[in-house]
Amino acid sequence: MPENNHITIVLAGQGNAGKSSLFNNLTGLHQHIGNWAGKTIEKREGTLFYKDYTIDVLDLPGIYSLTTYSVEEVISREYITHHHPDCVINVVDSTNLERSLIFTLQLLELECPLVLALNMRDLAKNRGINIEYNKLQGLLNTPVIPTVASRGYGITDLIDEILKIKGNRSSHAVHRYGKEIEDCIGQLTSLIQINEFAYPARWIAIKLLEKDKDITKLVGDQKPEILGKTKELSDHLEEMHGHDSSLVIADERSHLAYQLTREIETILPNRITSLNDRLDAITMDRISGYIVMVLIMGGMFFTVFTFGNWLSGLFDTMFAQFHDWWNNAVGVSSLASLGWAAIESVLALVQIAFPYILPFYIMLYVLEDWGYIARISFLMDHLMHKMGIHGKACISFIIGLGCNVPGCLSCRIMESRRERFITAVLVTLVPCSAVSVIVFGLVGKYVGLLWALGLYVFAMILIFLVGRISSKLLLGEPVELIMPMPDYKAPQLKSVFSQTWDSLKEFIYIAAPVVIVSGILIRAIDLAGWMSAISSFLSPVTVNWLGLPAVTGILLIFGILRKELILVMLAAYLGTTHFADVLSPQQMITLAVVSMFYVPCVATISVLWNEYGWKKTLIVCALEIFFAIALAGLVKRLLDFFYSAG
Amino acid sequence: MIAEKRSRLLSEMKSGETGLVVAVAGGKKATKRLADLGLTPGSLVRVVRKTLFSGPIHIEVCGSKFAIGRGLAQKIIMDFNA
Numbered sequence A: 001m002p003e004n005n006h007i008t009i010v011l012a013g014q015g016n017a018g019k020s021s022l023f024n025n026l027t028g029l030h031q032h033i034g035n036w037a038g039k040t041i042e043k044r045e046g047t048l049f050y051k052d053y054t055i056d057v058l059d060l061p062g063i064y065s066l067t068t069y070s071v072e073e074v075i076s077r078e079y080i081t082h083h084h085p086d087c088v089i090n091v092v093d094s095t096n097l098e099r100s101l102i103f104t105l106q107l108l109e110l111e112c113p114l115v116l117a118l119n120m121r122d123l124a125k126n127r128g129i130n131i132e133y134n135k136l137q138g139l140l141n142t143p144v145i146p147t148v149a150s151r152g153y154g155i156t157d158l159i160d161e162i163l164k165i166k167g168n169r170s171s172h173a174v175h176r177y178g179k180e181i182e183d184c185i186g187q188l189t190s191l192i193q194i195n196e197f198a199y200p201a202r203w204i205a206i207k208l209l210e211k212d213k214d215i216t217k218l219v220g221d222q223k224p225e226i227l228g229k230t231k232e233l234s235d236h237l238e239e240m241h242g243h244d245s246s247l248v249i250a251d252e253r254s255h256l257a258y259q260l261t262r263e264i265e266t267i268l269p270n271r272i273t274s275l276n277d278r279l280d281a282i283t284m285d286r287i288s289g290y291i292v293m294v295l296i297m298g299g300m301f302f303t304v305f306t307f308g309n310w311l312s313g314l315f316d317t318m319f320a321q322f323h324d325w326w327n328n329a330v331g332v333s334s335l336a337s338l339g340w341a342a343i344e345s346v347l348a349l350v351q352i353a354f355p356y357i358l359p360f361y362i363m364l365y366v367l368e369d370w371g372y373i374a375r376i377s378f379l380m381d382h383l384m385h386k387m388g389i390h391g392k393a394c395i396s397f398i399i400g401l402g403c404n405v406p407g408c409l410s411c412r413i414m415e416s417r418r419e420r421f422i423t424a425v426l427v428t429l430v431p432c433s434a435v436s437v438i439v440f441g442l443v444g445k446y447v448g449l450l451w452a453l454g455l456y457v458f459a460m461i462l463i464f465l466v467g468r469i470s471s472k473l474l475l476g477e478p479v480e481l482i483m484p485m486p487d488y489k490a491p492q493l494k495s496v497f498s499q500t501w502d503s504l505k506e507f508i509y510i511a512a513p514v515v516i517v518s519g520i521l522i523r524a525i526d527l528a529g530w531m532s533a534i535s536s537f538l539s540p541v542t543v544n545w546l547g548l549p550a551v552t553g554i555l556l557i558f559g560i561l562r563k564e565l566i567l568v569m570l571a572a573y574l575g576t577t578h579f580a581d582v583l584s585p586q587q588m589i590t591l592a593v594v595s596m597f598y599v600p601c602v603a604t605i606s607v608l609w610n611e612y613g614w615k616k617t618l619i620v621c622a623l624e625i626f627f628a629i630a631l632a633g634l635v636k637r638l639l640d641f642f643y644s645a646g
Numbered sequence B: 001m002i003a004e005k006r007s008r009l010l011s012e013m014k015s016g017e018t019g020l021v022v023a024v025a026g027g028k029k030a031t032k033r034l035a036d037l038g039l040t041p042g043s044l045v046r047v048v049r050k051t052l053f054s055g056p057i058h059i060e061v062c063g064s065k066f067a068i069g070r071g072l073a074q075k076i077i078m079d080f081n082a
């Protein structure tokens, strides 16, 4: 038994309601936040110390129903029902009150201790939405606290309320359905003893009528005779209404939510809503929407490129003196050379990778928090269908632009296994920020911005083709898009910067050690005189087929650890970042093409492995290595032809 | 007088039109998802906008907005005053 001053609370609610924002605020942890539904894919625990209490807080994936169909719903329902939290906080998006209440009604049916956090109060106010909190509290007989999770407003009120009701089984109002449904519920509950199951009898009856698989099985195992009665009753409901009994109940529930909303909510016409509508009229329009999308994405890459070039130039002049200082201070020996290799690698990392990755993340998080990503999904849905997936896959692609690892993980927003797999494979072809470092820092800087952008277009075409082929190979029913469209929100700079900082921290903690070790290793191999042996082993591919310097073979091997290593190690090995001195434009482009596609990095491979098993992962890696090398060789030959002709 | 009632598919409605859902003939899962979001037989749907070709449809139900694929919209039967 938990001690008296130790309590557990669970955050439950629909997607994009602000659960993770609330969680971060309560626990000081950093869950991913952004303005689209489905970011949280796994439950996450944190702890809050408040007054004398230790409060365990659990953040759950957003769900729309307690009738289990999807994995997330199973995870969330199990937690709410089996782990008997002292309190469930239902995080409600006040700007979508009616829809949110449909889920709230389901939580109320479960008869667990419940507090409503009516979140996004600030946005609701701006949009002229007035909610009578006290009236809602009275109608539901459940505490209702207005909150602004992103800024911490209302949080202490919320916790105080939780402490008040903790442990007490709630006595909130139980809403009533129409007479026919209540009749059926009554007949079923009379067959169920009060403490027979871990759930309330009324809830069991409702779930039986809704044909919930798990509950039907549970009851079937213990009291099969109830199922016969259930069948009879739901057939009766279906006959009267002309559609499935689960729909009859869902329909009444949403009608109840509608009535509740009418009683407590008034909306005044206002400027913000019309601003959102006008923005949508431009950004989601059948013509201007696509123009804006190209401008936004193009603008983003252009900014990364100009800012990155400027900053890396700045670092370049700053670091220019370092080598002489080192030689003067330490002298010349093999040990000193290894030491310098470590330092140089880190300098190269800071100078080459950091300037591009920083603006990239800032802009991605701004787009995410603003709400634009859902618009891209909307605009691209049609095209995605040609690849056997739907618009939501774009969300994974865009996250993949930052890093393929969360990109692949986010594929869980896709509904079927087949779509998840196709999307994940395509995400591994999306150039992540580390690959962008190579594209911009090498091709963009020394060959030209247009060439760099051309490589992105090339990647998009390739992704499309691979998608088409894999959708033909992996047969299955296509799933249709169903996606909530969030309103635009002013991006919260605080969360944009804290998420950028988290990504950079990860970059520093994980990339820096890898870079140092690899830098020393390469220098040691060089000092030991093995470089040419290893390089020549790979040279049939690197030199003969791809026309690259022999050293790239070893760089590509290290690049599997992290892709930015390819360029960072090249700079460290050459002792210069002026790549134009050692590589021709054709070689730069060829190297960029190989680096983009040749294999997912180790971290991405391990995600694929976890999610889809080793067989599929190995097949994907092998195919990618083979095709990337074949492709890059062809590109090289085309470029050679092009350059010699021109 | 009774207004003349006709039924059409959601996919055939124009931007800005509102109609009542009569039936959802999609698969079990999709029907369930839609019901969770408030789109059930008997609910009011407003078409916010449509896209070129056979792209998705932007709709409003229960005061919230969603995008649904065109293929699914072809399976939602509406009843509205023409």
Ligand SMILES: Nc1nc2c(ncn2[C@@H]2O[C@H](COP(=O)(O)OP(=O)(O)OP(=O)(O)O)[C@@H](O)[C@H]2O)c(=O)[nH]1
Pocket (backbone or CB within 6 Å): A014, A015, A016, A017, A018, A019, A020, A021, A022, A032, A033, A034, A035, A036, A037, A038, A039, A040, A041, A061, A062, A063, A119, A120, A121, A122, A123, A147, A148, A149, A150, A151, A368, A369, A370, A489, A492, A495
């Ligand atoms: N203005 C405002 N924005 C908020 C508030 N709470 C959350 N947000 C924003 O709403 C968006 C969604 O917040 P999240 O915390 O990620 O939502 P979630 O419920 O965890 O979403 P899923 O994990 O996808 O189900 C983010 O863009 C937040 O910055 C609030 O009270 N006011």
Ligand SMILES: [Mg+2]
Pocket (backbone or CB within 6 Å): A019, A020, A021, A031, A032, A039, A040, A060, A061, A062
């Ligand atoms: Mg979340």
